Amino acid sequence: MITSSILRRKSRMVIALLSIIVGATVVSGLLAIYFDIPRQLSQEFRSYGSNILFVTGKNQETIQKADLKKIEEILSEEDPTGISGFRYETVRMNEIPFTFSGTQLSQVQKTNPYWYIEGDWPDKKNEVLVGQEVADLFLLKEGTTYEITGETVDGTGITQKVKVVGILQTGGSEEEIMYGDLSILENLFPSTESGYDVIEASLPLKQAQLINAGKAVKQETNERVGYQIVKKLTDSEDSVSQKLTLLIFLVTLIVLLITLICVGTTMMSVVQERRKEIGLKKAMGAENKQIVQDFFGEGCMLGLCGGIMGIIFGYIFARIVSVQVFSRMISFHIGLIPITIALALFITLLASLIPVRSAIKVDPALVLKGE
């Protein structure tokens, strides 16, 4: 009977169903974005560089390679974007000193995706990246091999040939440095203890989670390694994330309210239209609770259909928004299915409340007489 009531009164029901579908679509889409915003923003902010630094702990001159391995192990659960260690030494070229950083450039590519390289990233152990200022100072060119000199404890210079494959432009202090594989520094400074001065990590975590990760590293390395949060970055990420989620939450609420009004108005007109039918049912002995069940049954079917369609359209809507705004795909949360259906049902039933109250007040004697 409920199915017939919906299927054979298409025009009115299509309007009610459309209101629910539109509402459920927008709500489902916004919720998908709402749930995905922290991940999207985290990925977005990862392109601005590392958000936690690991530095030498108490009485330590460098961070040992074994500790880097340990850090990698500890952070592996957090799905790190990249972890790169840096050792800084002063080297010379034509007797002019400048800073050389030994690192793992494959990881640096991940931790610092914002680096602009004119040329290529180094591929081999003797290939280096040169900061723009260093390149200007020494008139270095891509594809050319140069000699740089390190220094041992007794002052004997050790020289190594390095090939410049790329010029680094960041607009920051990185342009004053030459970057190459850590093994270059180990060759140039054989008597110096090998290790890192700082380890940069880029993790898809919020500030509080980063602090926990830092504490875990500190504890696991017996305080040989300390940590610093890159607050400039994490504060901005948290602030933007909070504002965006609040904005989406408010928009979702407004959409829910509008849907409530639309569905409520349609249901009210449905009741007005069916006053005679309600009167007839009451005349045939329908109790108030049966009238309520009939309307809520229709409401449930509409809410269920609207909710299911809203999930599909909502995901498409969220994908379009995500691609337009964040330029990447949105992930689908399975939890959105019950949430959207429950919200669609709740809104439909809530919107039916006033019309149903009006329906049970129908006096069969009056409406069947035609008054």
Add this chain to the structure above:
Amino acid sequence: MNVLELENVSMKYKELFALQDIDLAVQKGNWISIMGPSGSGKTTLMNIIGCMSKPTSGKVVLDGSDISKENDKGLTLIRRDKIGLIFQQFHLIPYLTAVENVMVAQYYHSLPDEVEALQALERVGLKNRARHLPSQLSGGEQQRLCIARALINFPMIILADEPTGNLDEKMKKSSWRFSKNYTSRALRSSL
């Protein structure tokens, strides 16, 4: 034994009496016509007997119990179990087929039974129109559908308010004949 008894039943709207001190006794199997000019209170009386309105004063005894003292829920249950209604304007549900319209009455009474509903339609000569919507039926067919719906739950009293007002002479006679036959066969009362 009286199935229905009315004692000094009055219905007053503000200062105006729609009914005043009505007495009536109906026995099982009686077939009664109430006639009167427009505004004489026929429909008001039908509404009181049909448990859709309560009298301002007086006593209405249906099947041994005083229905004038019942609350709304009690009246609904009596209406469901003991009354069959036939209306001048048919009041069929437009989006339900003929058989579904009959099944609505079953649904609110007990359980819908399509076979039984089809048998009821067969009795009024509408079996081949069972899957048609009311808009696809003629006036006479709609009235017979109304009769099938009113009789499906075997009511104690059938109340028909100007049941043939919308029918031509031929259909009027056919409807009267059918109602009368049912009343005498099933020992029910018709007003």
